[in-house]
């Protein structure tokens with residue numbers, strides 16, 4: 001199973017699309033590793049600088065409809081090669097969400113209230129997240145606080161994470 | 175309880191229900207292009223599983239960058255080409271015979287009502303125009319599709335959109351879908367299949383239905399679906415005449431994939447288009463839509479007519495009708511990419527290509543190129559493009575570039591005026 005713990009990158013915008021996660025001009029690469037320097041290169045909003053803010057982060061917390069747009073699995077791959085295997089948001093585009101679990105990674109939706117609370121309490125200063133996969137819990141620490149939040153994923157998503165992705169799962173089952 | 179189109183198709187393709195509402199379904203076709211397939215091929219090779227579930231059900235094309243523009247894109251093409259040969263995939267469309275995937279595959283008769291189709295491309299929803307369930311997927315789903323002929327989806331929820339009234343002259347399927355996306359928002363149909371119904375759809379050509387379904391994903395939709403009817407049968411007849419005794423028999427078979435009258439929908443909406451005017455996007459999301467008249471005068475640097483949304487013959491005909499006998503402004507450049515070789519040939523025969531060239535357009539080979547800012551018309555930083563494509567994300571057609579989505583008629587009129595404007599086909 002992949003690592004779902006680490007420092008949090010807060011991306012305070014809705015509808016972050018796959019062109020922003022990894023621009024089309026890098027789709028000519030045929031290895032995942034080659035995508036590493038370009039993660040979120042075209043994401044522009046106040047308070048985010050891809051050149052400074054990505055390094056060392058292992059978890060993303062964001063708003064709604066993350067990963068909309070193209071079907072490119074280059075988006076999860078660009079996250080993966082940067083050590084980010086977990087994105088938490090209010091909601092996700094279907095293909096992106098499926099791509100994450102297909103790669104054995106996680107895209108976990110929380111309620112708007114919970115997302116708002118995490119932004120209010122933890123963004124703006126260093127924060128870390130720990131995942132208790134067996135018990136469906138996240139523990140977030142930072143800003144002299146601690147939050148313990150439950151999450152739910154489907155049994156199928158759980159199986160994909162445990163199998164290491166859909167290819168391995170399908171190979172055994174179909 | 176009655177069923178929607180997607181529910182009928184899922185039930186007819188059931189393989190497994192591994193848990194809750196997740197269904198694994200059997201695939202009738204797996205489409206491939208050179209951007210998202212090579213990593214799947216390489217992974218299959220490295221796993222020692224370089225095989226395909228059924229070579230006749232796999233269709234492949236090089237379309238995003240073609241001919242190759244550099245060594246990297248040449249390698250992507252080569253990986254797909256070599257793989258198609260090794261695995262005996264007959265329907266592989268190489269340079270010269272290739273066109274934009276969602277234009278060339280329907281044109282070759284690869285889509286049928288009731289089919290299940292996946293492709294590593296978000297605009298795979300286009301093929302729902304034939305009454306198929308066609309969904310864009312990532313490379314891992316594609317890889318499993320290639321190897322096993324199955325894919326997993328949530329059991330579909332359907333949003334039914336009734337399009338009523340009568341389209342005014344000069345207002346097209348593109349304006350309808352832009353208006354729908356403006357209402358739904360980029361997230362409005364996430365995890366849902368959209369059924370497009372009503373008299374306006376019934377009167378649309380297959381080309382127009384493809385334009386409509388093409389952009390279902392821009393509202394987050396898994397697939398856009400139109401009901402199979404006489405128009406569908408007429409379009410497909412050259413490919414199915416050996417399979418059915420008559421067109422009536424084909425229609426009867428296809429109508430099995432129309433929804434039951436008591437089908438249950440997650441949501442329904444109605445849009446009367448009788449007063450709809452031509453639409454255009456103004457922001458960096460496809461739901462930032464307003465009437466062209468409100469954007470009148472916006473200067474542009476490039477006009478692009480092409481793509482899987484609006485690069486078909488009907489689109490080129492409309493643009494040519496606007497352009498005929500006129501020249502585009504010197505302040506901008508016009509680029510047109512007929513979406514397939516067949517469209518290109520017919521446009522030549524009809525004199526359409528000459529009209530474009532006389533107007534001062536650059537005519538490219540069939541390719542996606544400019545649509546995703548990879549080749550054949552990439553924007554420079556700060557430039558603005560009036561485009562018949564489907565995505566206006568920041569930098570989509572070139573880093574730092576702005577894209578306004580519109581119909582071919584509006585794009586052609588914009589090329590002549592030098593700024594965004596309504597076409598003469600439309601009179602308010």
Ligand code: SF4
Nearest residue numbers: 297481482542545546
């Ligand atoms: S024309 Fe554009 S949207 Fe359509 S498949 Fe090609 S790149 Fe994608």
